[in-house]
Amino acid sequence: MYSKRTLLTILTQHSIRASRRWSHDEVRVRFAPSPTGYLHLGGLRTALYNYLYSRNKNGKFLLRIEDTDQTRLVPGATESLIENLMWAGIKIDEGPGFGGEQGPYVQSERKQIYLEAVRELLENDTAYRCFCTERRLELLRKEAIRTRQVPRYDNKCRYLTPQQIAVLLAKNTPYCIRFKLTAHEEPLQDLIYGPVTHNVSENEGDPVIMKSDNFPTYHFANVVDDHLMGVTHVFRGVEWQISTTKHLLLYKAFGWQPPLYGHLPLLVNSDGTKLSKRQGDIGIKSFRDKGYFSEALVNYVVSAGGGFEHTPGQKPQIYSMNELAHRFNIERVNSHPSRLNPDLLNDFNRLHILKLLQSKENSKDLVERVKVLVREAYPKEKNLDLGNPHIENVLKWACSRLTFIEDLTEANLSFLWVRPVEFKLKNVTNDQMESLIANLENIEFTKDNLNLKLKEFADNNNVKFAVFMKTLRSALSGLKEGPGVAEMMDILGKDCVLQRLRSTIHAQSKEAAANVVKK
Ligand code: GLU
Numbered sequence: 001m002y003s004k005r006t007l008l009t010i011l012t013q014h015s016i017r018a019s020r021r022w023s024h025d026e027v028r029v030r031f032a033p034s035p036t037g038y039l040h041l042g043g044l045r046t047a048l049y050n051y052l053y054s055r056n057k058n059g060k061f062l063l064r065i066e067d068t069d070q071t072r073l074v075p076g077a078t079e080s081l082i083e084n085l086m087w088a089g090i091k092i093d094e095g096p097g098f099g100g101e102q103g104p105y106v107q108s109e110r111k112q113i114y115l116e117a118v119r120e121l122l123e124n125d126t127a128y129r130c131f132c133t134e135r136r137l138e139l140l141r142k143e144a145i146r147t148r149q150v151p152r153y154d155n156k157c158r159y160l161t162p163q164q165i166a167v168l169l170a171k172n173t174p175y176c177i178r179f180k181l182t183a184h185e186e187p188l189q190d191l192i193y194g195p196v197t198h199n200v201s202e203n204e205g206d207p208v209i210m211k212s213d214n215f216p217t218y219h220f221a222n223v224v225d226d227h228l229m230g231v232t233h234v235f236r237g238v239e240w241q242i243s244t245t246k247h248l249l250l251y252k253a254f255g256w257q258p259p260l261y262g263h264l265p266l267l268v269n270s271d272g273t274k275l276s277k278r279q280g281d282i283g284i285k286s287f288r289d290k291g292y293f294s295e296a297l298v299n300y301v302v303s304a305g306g307g308f309e310h311t312p313g314q315k316p317q318i319y320s321m322n323e324l325a326h327r328f329n330i331e332r333v334n335s336h337p338s339r340l341n342p343d344l345l346n347d348f349n350r351l352h353i354l355k356l357l358q359s360k361e362n363s364k365d366l367v368e369r370v371k372v373l374v375r376e377a378y379p380k381e382k383n384l385d386l387g388n389p390h391i392e393n394v395l396k397w398a399c400s401r402l403t404f405i406e407d408l409t410e411a412n413l414s415f416l417w418v419r420p421v422e423f424k425l426k427n428v429t430n431d432q433m434e435s436l437i438a439n440l441e442n443i444e445f446t447k448d449n450l451n452l453k454l455k456e457f458a459d460n461n462n463v464k465f466a467v468f469m470k471t472l473r474s475a476l477s478g479l480k481e482g483p484g485v486a487e488m489m490d491i492l493g494k495d496c497v498l499q500r501l502r503s504t505i506h507a508q509s510k511e512a513a514a515n516v517v518k519k
Helices: 004-014 041-056 077-087 111-123 134-146 162-170 218-228 238-254 284-290 294-305 321-327 342-357 360-377 388-398 405-409 411-416 430-441 447-460 465-477 485-492 494-518
Strands: 028-031 060-063 127-130 176-179 188-190 194-196 208-210 233-237 260-264
Touching (some): 028 041, 028 233, 041 060, 041 077, 041 233, 041 260, 041 294, 077 284, 111 218, 111 238, 127 162, 176 238, 188 260, 194 238, 218 238, 233 238, 238 260, 284 294, 294 321, 294 342, 360 388, 360 405, 388 485, 405 411, 411 485, 430 447, 430 494, 447 485, 465 485, 465 494
Antiparallel strands (some): 176 208
16 A cells, blocks of 8 residues: 555656656667566567667666566566576666666556546546446357357447446446547557558457456556656567557557557577477576576577678677677568577577687686586595686687586596596606607697607507507596597696696606605
């Protein structure tokens, strides 16, 4: 419940009649989710296109929570939506908890505003009270189904006389408010689809705009709020396109200038099939949990829908949010279904690792992140190789091969981090090892080059190649199996390889010394 003072402030701030005339000079867009679930790819796509548009035009991005359908609320959904939007790199200019002069930004806190708005439509005779009982409506529905018609309200209460209404009100008969649909004079000029004609009054009965419990329906609250919040452009999923024609009639009834609308086509799987909201794996959280960077996910989502200049055959490139905003052009958004290409998502993740490595500051952060992951993966291990140059070297190798930095801690790559415990050189003498180290110091560490040199070395020293390789593998990794030795050396990098090889001499010398003492 509102205190009298709050109510007064709300009403004066938002008085429908005295509501501010927006100039539409400044772009104001909004993302208006219903907190009935968690953010998924479709929702992120809508939020992103609005956000990119606002940034491209130096405008504002608003977040409005549309929670009028109280029966479908999911506890914690709003907090989680906000958290995921922020993770994606979207900065909210106005919204619940973000300030802004046109709040509250949660619809359930705006009930008085809708009551006042509905009163205006009753007064100008574009809305009416409907006293039909649920039972009557149910009978209408059943009859329509029986006669194979699309169920629709027959607008009966539109024609009640003032006397009939007075009698019903005197008897406290419950009622809802319906909006009088009229014929459309002009098509909707969709910014993405072009002109769209849908004569809603020919297809539907008058829609309920306020339920008997004084809660507005989606259509009504959405229009009132877009107007009062000064929204200039609405980008939303194409499933709302039919509703837009209804919304335009509501604007007309109020005498308000409507925003411009652009509907975003369906987001579909790569084979054209529909993404199902029930598939847990389209939730943003599941992408985060898998280890995708937000930048990769953002580029993935926008690459499906277009909106950017694209040269055919151009290799995928990863753009920052600022770069995307700068390049964004609403006229380039496609009106055919947006196909997601999951391979591209992995490419983007790798490209992002590469991009991070190109900046000193970012690569430092990445290196620290890897340290945390490795420590978590080997909590008991004391012998970890976590020097910064080593990690950077590994990352450079990884970014063209692995999708996630988490992959670096997989068991088959343990040699990257876990230094072999003191190792006894067998089949190779200390002197040979020293000479090998001297040789390796001066060569370029590529797989082919290493293979060649190791072969040469084994031949020159009369050591069997296979035995030599086995010894080196154990010396470098403590493992009996794993990638080829030259490859392993290439991944580990020169410094790390030489250090590990040197320590085998050290181990052998200690052993030799111990034997001397024993004798
Ligand atoms: N609350 C609606 C939704 O959940 C918003 C639609 C719109 O953007 O107008 O999608």
